[in-house]
Amino acid sequence: MKEIKDPKLVQSYLQVHKIESIFNEAIIPYLSLYHFERGELILSQGETSKYLYVLVRGKIKIYTTSAEGKTLILSFKSPIEVIGDIEYVQKIDTINTVEAVSSVYMIGVQHTMLRKFTNDYSPFLQFILNIITEKFYLKTNSMSFNLMYPVEVRLASYLLSVTQDENESLFTGQLSTTSLTDTANLIGTSYRHLNRVIKQFCSDGLVERSKGFILIKDREALKTIAGGNIYE
Numbered sequence: 001m002k003e004i005k006d007p008k009l010v011q012s013y014l015q016v017h018k019i020e021s022i023f024n025e026a027i028i029p030y031l032s033l034y035h036f037e038r039g040e041l042i043l044s045q046g047e048t049s050k051y052l053y054v055l056v057r058g059k060i061k062i063y064t065t066s067a068e069g070k071t072l073i074l075s076f077k078s079p080i081e082v083i084g085d086i087e088y089v090q091k092i093d094t095i096n097t098v099e100a101v102s103s104v105y106m107i108g109v110q111h112t113m114l115r116k117f118t119n120d121y122s123p124f125l126q127f128i129l130n131i132i133t134e135k136f137y138l139k140t141n142s143m144s145f146n147l148m149y150p151v152e153v154r155l156a157s158y159l160l161s162v163t164q165d166e167n168e169s170l171f172t173g174q175l176s177t178t179s180l181t182d183t184a185n186l187i188g189t190s191y192r193h194l195n196r197v198i199k200q201f202c203s204d205g206l207v208e209r210s211k212g213f214i215l216i217k218d219r220e221a222l223k224t225i226a227g228g229n230i231y232e
Contacts, residue, residue, distance in 0.1 A: 001040065004033040010107055013056040017080045022127040026117040027109065034108050036100040042083065043098040049087035051108045055079050058104030061162070063186055064096045073186035076101065076161040076231050082131045088114065089128065101162055151197050154187040157226040159207070163216055175214045 010033050014020035023031065034053070036042055042053065045065055056079050063073045074096060083098055088111050118124040162175060175183070184194040198214065201207045206222055208215045216222065 002035045004035055009033055022124045024121045030113040031107055031109050034106045036104040038100055038102055040100045043094045045094055045097045047094045049084055049094045051084055051110055052088050053083040053106040053108045055081040056105050056107055059101040060104060061099045061101045062096050071185040072188055085128050085131055151189045151193055155197050156222040157231045158187050160222055160226055161231045
């Protein structure tokens, strides 16, 4: 994580995403811009929650880990998205792990400053309410997706999600095969079953597996299988 001390850049992101009105003048000086490299953890499940983040550029992956150590992907998010909002409202530790899928920029602010300057500021409170209620709706859908859809659909959706963002040119369309065990855990299947599905995708000309990578060959066909990229 790298903090970028540039108030003008913070203001430009607020304006681009039309969210400058949700923050009052008192809190603006306490907003900072943070940069996370691809693969870097932004938040870790169970850690003390101190910051609320607003995703303004890039893509993130959100997943949860059970007491037995099993992980399960919940969703991928692109701007605009808020991270740490439930933790802020409930005053609890971080619920899920959040990881940068691409180069990510976040506007961050400490919980202590938010409570001091925005607790009675209605535009901010309404924004947080809207974000949280949408998350509960999406979480229901994502859990149903993991339980009800076959591995083929889940894998197609995962491949699409980790190889593109709102600026598709940023990604190469490749997934490292060294992370396939993690991929199997995240989409809720076994490593063996995942390999069978990848082999079938290769036979169908959807992907190519070589030199330690899985290369996307037919993105449109994967979109058809994924049914609209359901993890998004």
